[in-house]
Amino acid sequence: MPGAIYAEGLVKTFGDVRALDGVDLDVPEGTVLGLLGPNGAGKTTAVRCLTTLLRPDSGKAVVAGIDVLRQPNEVRRSIGLSGQFAAVDEYLTGRENLQMVGQLYQMKSRAAKARAGELLDQFHLSDAGDRPTKTYSGGMRRRLDLAAALVVSPPVMFMDEPTTGLDPRNRQELWEVIKQLVAGGTTLLLTTQYLEEADHLAHDIAVVDHGRVIARGTSDQLKARTGGERVEVVVHERDHIGTASEVLAGFGKGPTTVEEHTRKLTVPVTGGAKLLAEVIRELDTRGIEIDDIGLRRPTLDDVFLSLTGHVAEAEGESNGPAGDAGHEQQKETAK
Amino acid sequence: MSAATDAPPATAPANPIGQSLRDSLVIARRNLIRMTRIPEMVLFGIIQPVMFVILFTYVFGGSIKVGSTTDSDVYKDFLMAGIFAQTVTFATAGSAAGIADDMQKGLVDRFRSLPMARGAVLTGRTVADLVQTSITLLVLAIVALLVGWRTGSAEPTNIGRVLAGFGLLLLLGYAFTWIGALIGLSVRTPEAATSGGIIWLFPVTFVSNAFVDPTQMTPWLRHVAEWNPFSAVVQACRELFGNPGVVQSDAWPMQHPVWATLTYSIVIVLIFRTLAVRKYRRAAG
Numbered sequence A: 001m002p003g004a005i006y007a008e009g010l011v012k013t014f015g016d017v018r019a020l021d022g023v024d025l026d027v028p029e030g031t032v033l034g035l036l037g038p039n040g041a042g043k044t045t046a047v048r049c050l051t052t053l054l055r056p057d058s059g060k061a062v063v064a065g066i067d068v069l070r071q072p073n074e075v076r077r078s079i080g081l082s083g084q085f086a087a088v089d090e091y092l093t094g095r096e097n098l099q100m101v102g103q104l105y106q107m108k109s110r111a112a113k114a115r116a117g118e119l120l121d122q123f124h125l126s127d128a129g130d131r132p133t134k135t136y137s138g139g140m141r142r143r144l145d146l147a148a149a150l151v152v153s154p155p156v157m158f159m160d161e162p163t164t165g166l167d168p169r170n171r172q173e174l175w176e177v178i179k180q181l182v183a184g185g186t187t188l189l190l191t192t193q194y195l196e197e198a199d200h201l202a203h204d205i206a207v208v209d210h211g212r213v214i215a216r217g218t219s220d221q222l223k224a225r226t227g228g229e230r231v232e233v234v235v236h237e238r239d240h241i242g243t244a245s246e247v248l249a250g251f252g253k254g255p256t257t258v259e260e261h262t263r264k265l266t267v268p269v270t271g272g273a274k275l276l277a278e279v280i281r282e283l284d285t286r287g288i289e290i291d292d293i294g295l296r297r298p299t300l301d302d303v304f305l306s307l308t309g310h311v312a313e314a315e316g317e318s319n320g321p322a323g324d325a326g327h328e329q330q331k332e333t334a335k
Numbered sequence B: 001m002s003a004a005t006d007a008p009p010a011t012a013p014a015n016p017i018g019q020s021l022r023d024s025l026v027i028a029r030r031n032l033i034r035m036t037r038i039p040e041m042v043l044f045g046i047i048q049p050v051m052f053v054i055l056f057t058y059v060f061g062g063s064i065k066v067g068s069t070t071d072s073d074v075y076k077d078f079l080m081a082g083i084f085a086q087t088v089t090f091a092t093a094g095s096a097a098g099i100a101d102d103m104q105k106g107l108v109d110r111f112r113s114l115p116m117a118r119g120a121v122l123t124g125r126t127v128a129d130l131v132q133t134s135i136t137l138l139v140l141a142i143v144a145l146l147v148g149w150r151t152g153s154a155e156p157t158n159i160g161r162v163l164a165g166f167g168l169l170l171l172l173g174y175a176f177t178w179i180g181a182l183i184g185l186s187v188r189t190p191e192a193a194t195s196g197g198i199i200w201l202f203p204v205t206f207v208s209n210a211f212v213d214p215t216q217m218t219p220w221l222r223h224v225a226e227w228n229p230f231s232a233v234v235q236a237c238r239e240l241f242g243n244p245g246v247v248q249s250d251a252w253p254m255q256h257p258v259w260a261t262l263t264y265s266i267v268i269v270l271i272f273r274t275l276a277v278r279k280y281r282r283a284a285g
Helices: A043-050 A072-078 A094-104 A109-122 A138-149 A168-183 A195-201 A219-226 A238-251 A272-285 A300-308 A324-333 B016-037 B039-060 B072-105 B107-112 B120-146 B159-186 B190-198 B201-206 B219-227 B229-241 B257-282
Strands: A005-014 A017-027 A032-036 A058-063 A079-082 A156-160 A187-192 A204-209 A212-217 A230-235 A257-259 A264-268 A290-296
Touching: A005 A043, A017 A032, A017 A043, A017 A058, A017 A187, A017 A204, A017 A212, A032 A043, A032 A195, A043 A058, A043 A156, A043 A187, A072 A079, A079 A138, A094 A109, A094 A138, A094 B016, A109 A138, A138 A156, A138 A168, A168 A187, A168 A195, A187 A195, A195 A219, A204 A219, A204 A300, A212 A219, A212 A300, A219 A300, A230 A238, A230 A272, A238 A264, A238 A272, A272 A290, B016 B039, B016 B120, B039 B072, B039 B120, B072 B107, B072 B120, B072 B159, B072 B190, B072 B201, B072 B229, B107 B257, B120 B159, B120 B257, B159 B190, B159 B229, B159 B257, B190 B201, B219 B229, B229 B257
Parallel strands: A032 A187, A032 A204, A079 A156, A156 A187
Antiparallel strands: A005 A017, A005 A058, A204 A212, A230 A264, A230 A290, A257 A264
């Protein structure tokens, strides 16, 4: 029996561009699928096809047991969509926005009003509920957008890059909300450019590139293919490379790679920050001066590099280069 | 936050026409709330035609011949039907810009993912724009009275006929907002929609009987002017208001301007509503 979200051979072309080039998906009920890929990979197009916004050129799609192409309006009753761009009316208050969406889901006016109040409470927006959403912060707007997608507690949810452009604190907050939602039994398809996000939220990940699913599996399986965490060290003097290499070999789970001209050594490890501290102490004991050291987790770029041999390249319109995820993670861990 | 399981499920509507009406009203209400939050847009919508009334009255009044006279009082009475008609048709730009803005902001995506009536987003927009046009027209009529416009100045009339004139103005204006809706769905940005919604209206409103007598135009232009839907409503208003400048012509819309306006309005709504709703259903956002 197919899952709550099922797609087979979805193809969509825009002129010469094959945005979807035969996408197959199967998301079992109550689970989360992370659709991971750079800008222009086809993630948004896939979501638009599954949510009735776009008609695929060919292929089959079934959501909540309903044929998307044959009964789009029945599908719309069973799904919630939270877009990449917070699709709320900026001149309406949070409450008015939620009430309007409720009414358009065919709830009675009074019921829609009550539901709007509940959702504002749940998403900690009660205090701001009667202000136009224009005055909301980015994080508040995303929460409201998510609340709007949840008005009728749909069994199947789609979130297109829910945290793109949010600061780390707001991202964490939104992750918590999404986790609770999934704990309640909702089936979720989520697109993201951040491996870390897919890691946190998704049971399964499908990596998309050029309109195709190029790999699928759990986060651990994908990371195993990419090589997991690494410690990166830049030593101050070229003469110390040999000694540093010995030190790292003692901690590493694989061969150390050395870039002579940048004085950079990289070794795969397990053990995270605790291990990093030990490495630093050991290097210090040996009197090796270092310019930089950091724990590097696999990024979208690493996944792509290992799967395709090329880094994730942004295509089409970009609201932040695809490499952003990698840079941010490096910054966070390289201190 | 607790899991959101206590919400009522979305239910299938009892009857499609009722749903369509209800959804349209929900959207119209939303657009009217927006209007109260951006009062400057309503204000600019009023200032522009008021400026036209004042400029035309005092700059051109006294130099343009209406019938056989250049009396500025006669010109005022002649002018107002044209300005009123221009005002209601210029609402097209507002509809176009509003819909293009909703597309750009991702609101149309939100609406299209909801189990709502397909034409409701556009109907709600055009209805809200009709309310705005009515307010503008009311203010404009008051200003026109203040600068000396009078009904019944050429032929006797009554309040019923005058109100019928305003009704026809609003009807044609409403029909034109459906052209605006189609333009709004066809362009990429609200800015393009504003210009795209208005430029074609200049030839439409000027190649007409609104500001000059078409019998003075070259024959082919005169035919265009006399069959122009815009001329029909202007002619109908002059007749109903009892104002001067009613065109003497064999052209059917000039002889039966009220019927012509009704027919044109219905035909425009039928054609452009069909095209716009079809475009909306396929909108790529």
